Amino acid sequence: MERIPILRMADFLLVTIQVDMHDRLAMALQEDLTTKITENSSRGVLIDISSLEIVDSFIGRMLANIASMARVLDAQTVVVGMQPAVAITLVELGMSLPGVKTALNVELGMELLRESLAESLWEMGNDGPED
Amino acid sequence: MTVQKTETLAVQSDSDIVLVRQRVRAWAVEMQFSLVDQTKLVTAASELARNTVEHGHGGELRMEVVFNEVKKGLRLTFADRGPGIADLQMALKDGFSTGGGMGLGLSGSRRLVHDFDIRSTIGEGTSVTVTRWK
Numbered sequence: 001m002e003r004i005p006i007l008r009m010a011d012f013l014l015v016t017i018q019v020d021m022h023d024r025l026a027m028a029l030q031e032d033l034t035t036k037i038t039e040n041s042s043r044g045v046l047i048d049i050s051s052l053e054i055v056d057s058f059i060g061r062m063l064a065n066i067a068s069m070a071r072v073l074d075a076q077t078v079v080v081g082m083q084p085a086v087a088i089t090l091v092e093l094g095m096s097l098p099g100v101k102t103a104l105n106v107e108l109g110m111e112l113l114r115e116s117l118a119e120s121l122w123e124m125g126n127d128g129p130e131d
Numbered sequence: 132m133t134v135q136k137t138e139t140l141a142v143q144s145d146s147d148i149v150l151v152r153q154r155v156r157a158w159a160v161e162m163q164f165s166l167v168d169q170t171k172l173v174t175a176a177s178e179l180a181r182n183t184v185e186h187g188h189g190g191e192l193r194m195e196v197v198f199n200e201v202k203k204g205l206r207l208t209f210a211d212r213g214p215g216i217a218d219l220q221m222a223l224k225d226g227f228s229t230g231g232g233m234g235l236g237l238s239g240s241r242r243l244v245h246d247f248d249i250r251s252t253i254g255e256g257t258s259v260t261v262t263r264w265k
Binding site for chain 1: 145146148149152153156166167169170171173174177178181225235236238239240242243
């Protein structure tokens with residue numbers, strides 16, 4: 001079966017969705033990502049959807065699921081590059097993707113992931129060894 | 132109202148949902164809908180096609196370019212021979228779901244179009260017609 005490639009970059013995983021996904025491909029991505037997070041002990045997932053011409057409730061739910069699953073596995077998710085027309089339609093459809101962090105582009109998304117990783121490391125350092 | 136152009140597509144599987152999106156996009160572009168309107172039409176079509184596959188056990192889509200006295204529109208009719216919907220009022224509510232989704236399929240796609248009509252008979256099937264005008 002066709003798969004969406006997942007790239008590893010240090011502590012993070014990068015996914016660029018470039019095809020008009022059928023539902024099974026979206027489900028497969030969900031599984032592949034959770035597996036890769038565990039295998040690589042990844043701390044963040046960046047999903048670039050700038051090539052997606054629509055996000056319907058199924059794909060929206062997949063993005064929300066990935067963010068929740070990643071969170072349970074101690075990783076942050078950022079969705080980047082949503083086209084304006086897609087954002088307008090998604091909100092009108094009734095999905096505002098609660099719990100999913102977004103950024104305008106890959107660069108800002110990576111920045112957001114690095115910041116949240118630094119924050120969690122700082123917190124760990126603070127209430128770590130002394131206690 | 133007059134119908135200028137018609138096309139019928141099978142809506143039976145996952146890959147048909149993708150095909151529906153592509154055909155609706157092509158027609159919306161040809162009719163020179165704005166990008167936002169194209170996106171709304173394609174998204175609504177995607178939701179309704181998935182309903183046809185998941186709840187209606189497959190069916191078909193009829194695409195039509197329609198004219199009333201003043202405007203041109205794209206009309207989509209999704210028809211299945213599935214079990215039908217027992218409570219239409221409930222089915223049209225946000226968050227009502229029998230398919231394990233978020234329950235935005237019908238209620239959400241209704242917000243993305245101008246005209247929305249649904250008919251359903253238990254044991255015979257469901258037909259949803261939506262139109263977006265230019």
